[in-house]
Amino acid sequence: MSFLPGPHQLSGLPRRIVSLVPSQTELLYHLGLDETVAGITKFCIHPETWFRSKPRIGGTKTVHFDKVQALAPDLIIANKEENVREQVESLTTIAPVWMSDIHNLQDSEAMIAAVGALTGRTGAAAAINKNIREGFAAIAPPAFAPSVLYLIWRDPWMTVGRDTFIHDILNRIGLQNAWAEADRYPQISAAEISERNPQYIFLSSEPYPFKEKHIAELQAIVPQAHILLVDGEMFSWYGSRLQWAGPYLQALLEQMQQRHQ
Incomplete structure (x- = not known):
């Protein structure tokens, strides 16, 4: 900088x-x-x-x-x-x-x-x-470490790789980025998503505005996955908004823990 x-x-x-x-x-x-x-x-x-x-x-x-x-x-x-x-x-x-x-x-x-x-x-x-x-210090990572496909775009599907801020946040709170081996923001196919079979799929609110209607589309590709709409600002805005990211992410992890039980 x-x-x-x-x-x-x-x-x-x-x-x-x-x-x-x-x-x-x-x-x-x-x-x-x-x-x-x-x-x-x-x-x-x-x-x-x-x-x-x-x-x-x-x-x-x-x-x-x-x-x-x-x-x-x-x-x-x-x-x-x-x-x-x-x-x-x-x-x-x-x-x-x-x-x-x-x-x-x-x-x-x-x-x-x-x-x-x-x-x-x-x-x-x-x-x-x-x-x-x-x-962030108050976040309690989950007892399990599920794989998460974090989607930022649709048509084509796009996710996040290891050199992104979103990847760092996922890793920091105890989640495994399903595309951690990739760089930047790779385009992926429905077949690749199905083959990788992530335990969770996060549909971000930005840059693509994923809505409830997109959950069924992904569920057809990965029937066993838990699919959640997430606030993209809490994963990607790296300024003062991070003051509210810790409590949001903790609540998200608790929601995931309940689904896991």
Whole structure:
């Protein structure tokens, strides 16, 4: 996590920030930077007050250069996975660009601390990290370690590999990623799902909005699997929302434990 090379440098605390990353936008909110954040993406849905009131500069992968330029930021916050590098590199001609790269909970903690330092909110960032650590420390892993297929997309089916933040969360709470040997976000077939026969299938609420109607479709492929709708934000938003992930994940594990008995 660092600044990309460019002609601009951050001098003192930022006064106008453009955030290209939804989970980091919410972090800026919880750091108390309402007056400082000048622009966000159309996917920055938290907090709702910002989503409705802050200028939007496009999507995470469709950043409008002219809209960012018009906001005259002195800091742009981006992410290696969520943003397109060529787009982000072009933005270095407008303002310094700070790029995060998150693969696990430790990376998230380091990012939160770094953003706190960049914005003069080290105390608030430390408090957020403390809440996150305490929430995850309170999780009791299940006595059994079931295999879980975590689906993020449909048509084609897509899951998560070993080098993703979601994989780290699954592993951290005592679950086995059914596609742990894969990289990134592999496309998989119905035949492969059937052959692997995971004990559980998690249907994430994002980026694909899985609903109840999709459960029957998967149940026909893997009749013995337990299929659950899960809150994707609790598995993949690596900012201040992690403060509420620990209790959510503990409740999910308890639900799984009841099914296992």
